[in-house]
Amino acid sequence: xxxxxxxxxxxxxxxxxxxxxxxxxxxxxxxxxxxxxxxxxxxxxxxxxxxxxxxxxxxxxxxxxxxxxxxxxxxxxxxxxxxxxxxxxxxxxxxxxxxxxxxxxxxxxxxxxxxxxxxxxxxxxxxxxxxxxxxxxxxxxxxxxxxxxxxxxxxxxxxxxxxxxxxxxxxxxxxxxxxxxxxxxxxxxxxxxxxxxxxxxxxxxxxxxxxxxxxxxxxxxxxxxxxxxxxxxxxxxxxxxxxxxxxxxxxxxxxxxxxxxxxxxxxxxxxxxxxxxxxxxxxxxxxxxxxxxxxxxxxxxxxxxxxxxxxxxxxxxxxxxxxxxxxxxxxxxxxxxxxxxxxxxxxxxxxxxxxxxxxxxxxxxxxxxxxxxxxxxxxxxxxxxxxxxxxxxxxxxxxxxxxxxxxxxxxxxxxxxxxxxxxxxxxxxxxxxxxxxxxxxxxxxxxxxxxxxxxxxxxxxxxxxxxxxxxxxxxxxxxxxxxxxxxxxxxxxxxxxxxxxxxxxxxxxxxxxxxxxxxxxxxxxxxxxxxxxxxxxxxxxxxxxxxxxxxxxxxxxxxxxxxxxxxxxxxxxxxxxxxxxxxxxxxxxxxxxxxxxxxxxxxxxxxxxxxxxxxxxxxxxxxxxxxxxxxxxxxxxxxxxxxxxxxxxxxxxxxxxxxxxxxxxxxxxxxxxxxxxxxxxxxxxxxxxxxxxxxxxxxxxxxxxxxxxxxxxxxxxxxxxxxxxxxxxxxxxxxxxxxxxxxxxxxxxxxxxxxxxxxxxxxxxxxxxxxxxxxxxxxxxxxxxxxxxxxxxxxxxxxxxxxxxxxxxxxxxxxxxxxxxxxxxxxxxxxxxxxxxxxxxxxxxxxxxxxxxxxxxxxxxxxxxxxxxxxxxxxxxxxxxxxxxxxxxxxxxxxxxxxxxxxxxxxxxx
Numbered sequence: 001x002x003x004x005x006x007x008x009x010x011x012x013x014x015x016x017x018x019x020x021x022x023x024x025x026x027x028x029x030x031x032x033x034x035x036x037x038x039x040x041x042x043x044x045x046x047x048x049x050x051x052x053x054x055x056x057x058x059x060x061x062x063x064x065x066x067x068x069x070x071x072x073x074x075x076x077x078x079x080x081x082x083x084x085x086x087x088x089x090x091x092x093x094x095x096x097x098x099x100x101x102x103x104x105x106x107x108x109x110x111x112x113x114x115x116x117x118x119x120x121x122x123x124x125x126x127x128x129x130x131x132x133x134x135x136x137x138x139x140x141x142x143x144x145x146x147x148x149x150x151x152x153x154x155x156x157x158x159x160x161x162x163x164x165x166x167x168x169x170x171x172x173x174x175x176x177x178x179x180x181x182x183x184x185x186x187x188x189x190x191x192x193x194x195x196x197x198x199x200x201x202x203x204x205x206x207x208x209x210x211x212x213x214x215x216x217x218x219x220x221x222x223x224x225x226x227x228x229x230x231x232x233x234x235x236x237x238x239x240x241x242x243x244x245x246x247x248x249x250x251x252x253x254x255x256x257x258x259x260x261x262x263x264x265x266x267x268x269x270x271x272x273x274x275x276x277x278x279x280x281x282x283x284x285x286x287x288x289x290x291x292x293x294x295x296x297x298x299x300x301x302x303x304x305x306x307x308x309x310x311x312x313x314x315x316x317x318x319x320x321x322x323x324x325x326x327x328x329x330x331x332x333x334x335x336x337x338x339x340x341x342x343x344x345x346x347x348x349x350x351x352x353x354x355x356x357x358x359x360x361x362x363x364x365x366x367x368x369x370x371x372x373x374x375x376x377x378x379x380x381x382x383x384x385x386x387x388x389x390x391x392x393x394x395x396x397x398x399x400x401x402x403x404x405x406x407x408x409x410x411x412x413x414x415x416x417x418x419x420x421x422x423x424x425x426x427x428x429x430x431x432x433x434x435x436x437x438x439x440x441x442x443x444x445x446x447x448x449x450x451x452x453x454x455x456x457x458x459x460x461x462x463x464x465x466x467x468x469x470x471x472x473x474x475x476x477x478x479x480x481x482x483x484x485x486x487x488x489x490x491x492x493x494x495x496x497x498x499x500x501x502x503x504x505x506x507x508x509x510x511x512x513x514x515x516x517x518x519x520x521x522x523x524x525x526x527x528x529x530x531x532x533x534x535x536x537x538x539x540x541x542x543x544x545x546x547x548x549x550x551x552x553x554x555x556x557x558x559x560x561x562x563x564x565x566x567x568x569x570x571x572x573x574x575x576x577x578x579x580x581x582x583x584x585x586x587x588x589x590x591x592x593x594x595x596x597x598x599x600x601x602x603x604x605x606x607x608x609x610x611x612x613x614x615x616x617x618x619x620x621x622x623x624x625x626x627x628x629x630x631x632x633x634x635x636x637x638x639x640x641x642x643x644x645x646x647x648x649x650x651x652x653x654x655x656x657x658x659x660x661x662x663x664x665x666x667x668x669x670x671x672x673x674x675x676x677x678x679x680x681x682x683x684x685x686x687x688x689x690x691x692x693x694x695x696x697x698x699x700x701x702x703x704x705x706x707x708x709x710x711x712x713x714x715x716x717x718x719x720x721x722x723x724x725x726x727x728x729x730x731x732x733x734x735x736x737x738x739x740x741x742x743x744x745x746x747x748x749x750x751x752x753x754x755x756x757x758x759x760x761x762x763x764x765x766x767x768x769x770x771x772x773x774x775x776x777x778x779x780x781x782x783x784x785x786x787x788x789x790x791x792x793x794x795x796x797x798x799x800x801x802x803x804x805x806x807x808x809x810x811x812x813x814x815x816x817x818x819x820x821x822x823x824x825x826x827x828x829x830x831x832x833x834x835x836x837x838x839x840x841x842x843x844x845x846x847x848x849x850x851x852x853x854x855x856x857x858x859x860x861x862x863x864x865x866x867x868x869x870x871x872x873x874x875x876x877x878x879x880x881x882x883x884x885x886x887x888x889x890x891x892x893x894x895x896x897x898x899x900x901x902x903x904x905x906x907x908x909x910x
Contacts, residue, residue: 028060082430089431096403100396103798104439104486107389109446110791112471112479114385116451118378120469126366127272129211134363135321137311141372143180145308149340149349150356156180156307159288159300162203164335165311171324172313177203180310182280183294186572186763187258196765197258200275200282201291209314217252217267224287228301231287234263238271240283256284259572261293276312278368296571297732304339312363321360328358377784380861384540387533388791393490394526395802400432400494401523402805411499425495432491440483447471457783497522523806524842530802531846532853534795535879539854541792542875543865544785550867551778557709559646563770564748565607566736573761577730584759585726585733589638591754597742602638603726603733607770609777610735612712619677620687620697628677633711633721636731642706644737652684652704655725665728668704673720713777715866784864796886803890807835811898828899835895843887847880
């Protein structure tokens with residue numbers, strides 16, 4: 001019989017156990033009857049013949065056991081028996097079972113939820129062919145665009161450079177390019193209503209390099225990515241196809257209007273493919289040849305200095321990352337010398353390109369700004385939830401120790417009638433495993449719902465980042481391993497301790513030779529460990545909460561209250577970057593400022609935490625120094641921007657109606673730039689230029705200085721910044737800020753109507769408050785503060801339960817002793833102090849162990865703290881005080897119960 005057939009036979013026998021047992025009984029009875037009949041034919045009387053037949057047959061119980069072993073697996077039968085017995089035991093001690101299951105569900109659920117998020121953000125490979133072969137040029141940490149000669153470690157690349165690399169490299173089987181930003185705009189499908197759409201611009205080799213096959217239609221190729229503007233086709237994502245189009249198979253050939261340009265749908269991407277950036281899932285992909293049509297300000301297909309692309313390549317078989325990196329850097333220098341600096345380069349250009357290099361990194365897990373943002377927080381949270389699970393395991397071990405004491409007579413009886421110690425240990429471990437499995441099931445159910453909540457908390461957005469955080473096979477395997485580990489952690493010690501019995505005394509008195517003091521010593525060790533770990537968690541929670549409070553109280557420099565930020569799309573309304581665009585922006589500002597309740601309104605290129613633009617500047621008449629040669633943050637704004645943001649002008653003037661095209665170019669700078677570039681003198685009236693050409697150092701006059709503000713993050717150090725007015729520089733400005741008073745919803749409706757009155761074709765892509773943008777920037781810190789404080793309090797609750805259980809058990813075991821003490825003259829206060837003193841001693845030992853561990857752990861998370869030392873005394877003392885309070889609270893009821901004992905009753909207590 002084949003192994004598969006034998007496996008099926010054995011399982012079938014297990015399922016038909018009762019029928020087989022009945023058949024076996026019948027077969028043994030017939031066998032004995034036949035043997036007895038043979039003896040009777042030989043002359044023996046009936047009774048003697050039957051006895052002889054039975055003796056000849058042997059022990060029927062042994063025959064049954066041998067038959068069972070040949071039918072199936074004895075260990076599986078024992079296991080199923082132990083499971084049934086364990087379920088009955090759990091039902092007999094419902095209180096212990098509920099506490100244990102709740103502790104495990106929270107501990108394992110928290111671990112599974114955090115690991116699910118960690119897996120989704122940091123561990124999963126791209127759903128493409130052989131992702132391990134993919135490499136990224138650079139580290140993917142930059143986004144947007146740069147210009148000028150490449151220098152240093154390159155992260156962004158130009159389209160001409162991509163073409164050169166694709167043609168001349170010898171180490172890759174293919175190279176593709178992806179725009180470093182995702183484009184969003186209003187669009188329509190098949191003449192329907194306007195909606196927000198997101199697209200990625202990719203080169204024609206994108207899908208073939210990744211080894212993808214279409215779910216429907218075709219994927220575009222290099223033929224679709226030719227001359228600029230020659231590829232108006234789109235491949236839509238499977239998610240958008242099903243969500244928006246109901247999986248309509250006739251979608252091929254239909255048109256999407258994105259912005260104000262049509263694209264023909266040629267295919268649907270595979271179901272599992274979301275793109276190459278974790279956390280982004282575009283609705284469709286468009287060839288890079290359509291870059292200008294998607295965003296007119298993003299037009300660098302023929303500009304070798306416009307570097308805005310990520311380059312992804314696939315290594316040839318047998319090629320290592322080190323070999324490919326060396327080859328790329330040789331080729332890089334050749335391209336830079338031949339194509340970028342010309343036949344007679346200056347010494348400065350030679351020095352610049354000599355510093356340029358390409359560092360290849362693995363693209364197996366895709367691009368991910370989420371990974372950079374959340375890697376440390378997720379590692380911290382993973383450590384925290386593991387510690388919470390350890391506390392839960394220690395708590396359950398204490399509960400099982402107490403239950404084992406109550407079951408000592410039962411265990412002794414079973415061992416007295418033949419059960420081995422190993423068999424009893426296995427029985428008790430099976431009960432622990434059963435607890436762990438049921439707790440894990442509840443934990444996974446909890447984690448299934450918690451993943452999206454955690455992701456929303458982490459990003460601070462009501463619309464969640466597009467990451468699949470539901471537990472997958474790897475997460476479920478992690479949970480399975482966690483279940484086994486927790487079984488051993490909380491089950492092994494109680495099982496070994498419970499089976500260390502003196503059978504005579506246990507059968508006589510119901511107690512084992514393992515004394516109550518011995519069992520209490522293990523319980524005390526577990527409580528001390530719980531207190532130490534809880535102190536670490538409470539200190540961490542205190543640090544993160546206090547850090548968040550300090551961060552949210554930072555002076556932003558602007559007034560975030562009562563400011564609405566509207567996202568407008570002038571390009572979608574058909575406007576080019578010319579005088580008509582400037583007129584539109586001015587008319588919208590003027591019309592909205594006339595709305596009742598609106599105090600100021602202004603366009604800007606950026607608002608807080610919504611991006612940045614930086615460039616080098618050169619000062620007129622001032623040589624470059626390390627202080628004034630750093631890049632300066634820049635923003636294009638309207639004349640009313642500073643009033644709208646609540647940014648005071650502290651010197652000179654703000655922009656006014658005279659600052660227009662044709663008038664001398666002007667700028668306002670912040671305090672930091674004034675101090676760094678013009679120390680000890682007034683910056684008003686001084687001049688500077690963009691870049692490093694001295695001939696341009698007098699292009700822009702400084703007409704005012706504004707207060708420093710935060711630009712990208714609340715924890716950033718003061719940075720030099722300059723503001724330019726859009727009436728002197730034609731530019732699309734999507735951020736429209738409105739300072740108001742009164743009801744925000746009414747203001748939103750009125751502003752919408754005012755914008756539509758100016759031009760009904762200008763779409764509003766989104767609305768948020770400035771306060772929400774500021775709060776979103778601290779979502780990372782808020783997540784850690786909320787979860788660490790929650791888990792710290794949960795740890796404190798578990799410690800409270802553990803101390804209460806331990807002291808209740810200790811008081812019960814020492815009832816005789818307490819009666820003797822009180823009979824000899826001890827007062828109730830003496831007994832109360834006796835119990836409370838033990839609690840304080842255990843707490844002191846736990847905190848003596850926990851304090852140095854907490855201080856060492858705090859140092860590891862110092863990068864996540866703002867304005868706070870990792871050895872913050874307030875956090876440490878608060879945690880110590882809280883644990884002392886928890887200990888006193890948990891121990892008072894057992895201590896009071898002990899002090900109320902009647903000595904005459906206590907002396908007779910068994």
